[in-house]
Amino acid sequence: MTNPTSDALIQMINVDKFFGEFQALTNINLEVKRGEKIVICGPSGSGKSTLIRCINRLEEHSAGRIIIDGKELTDQVKDIDAVRREVGMVFQSFNLFPHMTIVKNLMLAQQLVRKIPKAEAHKTAMHFLERVKIPEQANKYPVQLSGGQQQRVAIARALCMKPEIILFDEPTSALDPEMINEVLEVMTDLAKEGMTMICVTHEMGFARSVADRVIFMDAGEIVEEAEPEIFFNSPKSARTKAFLSQILTH
Amino acid sequence: MSFDLSLITESIPKMLAGIGITFQLMFLSAVLGLILAVILLLMRISGKWYLSWPAQVHIYIFRGTPILVQIFIIYYGLPQFEFIRDSVFWPILREPFGCAVLALTLNTGAYVSEILRGGVLGVDRGVLEAGSALGLSARQKFIYLTTPIATRLALPAYSNDFISLMKATSLASTITLLDMTGIARTIVAQTFAPYEVFISLAIIYMILTWIIQKSFGRIEKYLSRYVNP
Amino acid sequence: MKFPLLKSLAVGAVALFAAGSVSAETLRVGMECTYAPFNYRTADGELAGYDVDVAKGVAEIIGADLEFVCQQWDGMIPALLANKFDLIVASMSITDTRKEKIDFSGPYRDSVGRLIGKADADWKLFDDNGAPIAENFNGLRVGLERASTYENWFNAKLPGAEIVLYDGSEPLYLDLQNGRVDMIMTNPMKAQLRFLSKEAGNKFGFVSPAISEVEFFGIGVGIGLRQGQDELRERLSAAIRELINNGSLKEYALKIFPFQIHNDEWGKG
């Protein structure tokens, strides 16, 4: 499955994105290697979410190329589906299917997309629910769970598809403070197991301990890109410094 | 004005003899209307102008004119044209029952389609995005996510429309059908006593309304079990 | 039809809010207004027809003003009882069932019914004496006006026929043409004028003799009024007799038909 000419799992080359007149992404170039963990931060409206939503084509990029595991994202539905099978996503507002029990949430896509038989899908679902430490909630409905639990279910749901990479879109920002850690813990475990991750977050502790690289975005551009040590201790750009001083003094 | 109680006890069983027609009109039109509504809805959200336009025109016309006019156009109006009397549809259009079902179906279909559209638009975009991110196709998302959620959202409005439909079946009496209202009007014409008969009939309709409301309440509760478990 | 907005409003407001009794000089007359040639609106909106002429003739004799009210046929008697108007002058036959609820003046027109169906069909519905052959009516669809005398006659004599009830007389002709009913029963003079003599009706004709059994059709058509007004009823009856005796009634009929449609005997009182 891997593209022999490049060891990058994700390649974004000169990507632009417009919403009408408004330019959300400007000339994005990004490579993510297998097993790499990237944290993207930046002020709101800087294009972080748009960037990762382009990777699994929830948003369509306007110019440039995006290549995932050797497959280029085009208008072809077949390509998009193939890519989406490789790329898991976790949303800020969990987006669990409200009308299905937790375990059904985890089984649906396995059965429909991967065509896995029901019994096996159920087994996989329970396996990952145990991994996020809430197997006892399997038969409840999403609304009966706390936000932290829902977000862990959402992570398990993504894992059930055995993706090559998981995108996190501000996974903790809709959570009450006491629930943030339980979600970050699950994410840290995942990282240790070698999952490729791109994570939009403002949790700088998480970024320091887990990320291989931190990317700072502002006004639709990648402003700075560095290992966490360097990024936090000696940021080059003035915009990065201003941003960091704001969120770290909080 | 004295109230003739014996006339009430006498006429209620007679009117109930027409409840079969009322029910047939109601359920047949409800089922066909729902099918039509779904088709109209799919046409509207297809994104193709040559599908969405006819659907919108249908909805505009049938919501913008009185159902009584629609019934009369179909029953008395259409046979004005010989090609309709020669067509394969004539066996249906010849019968007042067929005309009533057709009119009620076209009418309720337009209203229900709008209700369903409201339900579909009410489905959280994030849920659908999650479906996309998991690799579900547009069809799969529509069947497994949009349909069940939109159904729950649309149900309260739909139950109101169902009651309107039930009440509208009474207009079939204007094209010779002997539903409950048709029988009641015949009794009134023979006994010249409108109050006793019409008030009894109104009570029967109110009981039907109550039953429909209760039934939909049950369904709603069942469908909402994941919202208020 | 010119319906002066303000006038109707004023009438409505006065009648609704000022509890009052109408003076004896004004009589409100209920009729269908769609039952040509007996009562209908002309193209310029005026009420016309035999019933209208009779009502005006009677009013002139008893010295009353008239106000016409249009009312669908099946609600005619309930509306009279509900005081929506004072008189019914609407081609209503004098029958025993009706007399239980309302009173009638003496008759001013014959009351007969006749069946109309496809002219070329070979019906065999009546024997040589003009009596209906009941079994030949089985399964035939017959269109009638709801609450008409014809309905009672069919129910009693020909229960095998399938009766379809209409809210007015015009739809009868439409559905006969459309083939939704096999035949209709109605007033023959009216049918001749309104339907059979026209292009739409040229494939149809009378398929029965004139039926006028007094038991069902009454002795004739009279003016209906609420019970307990014997003095008014007498004045109406006397007025009708006068119209018969002075030839007015014949004159009204000859405006429309080539013959009179009442019995001169009625004038003797």
Add this chain to the structure above:
Amino acid sequence: MDAVTGWWDDYFWGSMIVLQVFFFSLLLMVLFGLIGAAAKLSDNRLAQKIAGAYTVIFRGTPEILVILLLYFGSAITLTAIAQMFDPDIKFIDVPPMWAGTIAIALIVGSYATETFRGAFLGVKPGSIEAARALGMSNLQTFIYIRIPEMWRLALPPFGNHMLSLIKDTALISIIGLNETFFVAKQAIGTTGEPFTMYIVVGCIYLAFSTIITLSVMGMEKFGARTGEGAR
């Protein structure tokens, strides 16, 4: 369409009657709806019960029955009531025009009751508390905060009620008003063209509905200027 020539002015006057009934039933509908909502929201048990019965009865009975009952029943009932006070009164007449107008207003008013009640309850307590905190009086709060908020919430369903009103006017032909539907019935008798005549009626109603829909849309736009949706 040649057959319609000669009937145009009848259709015009018929439309005027439709408008007349619509206009007065609209006023009455608002009145009934507001009274019903006030009763439902009041602390008076009896008032609540009566308003509850009102909505159950008029939402559960076919429109055609309500119209027939009111037409036949109103004069009798009013006369009976009036005679209790003055035995000399022979009768009080309610002309079909008013019976129909009141019937339609009562029917749609029962729906409007729920609309107004919902709109009243839908006003955020926060806005009202804020107004109080700023020292506004009860009346000022009602006029400047409650009414505009309610209006915005009630307008979309209110538009639907107006459409119901205009369409229900077709039913009053049953009690003999010379409105468009009745005109069509008469015209068919002379011309033998039911399709043409009823289509004209349909077009007249479609025009009325369109005008109502457009004006409601305009009013919604106006209301949205100050509403939450404004950006």
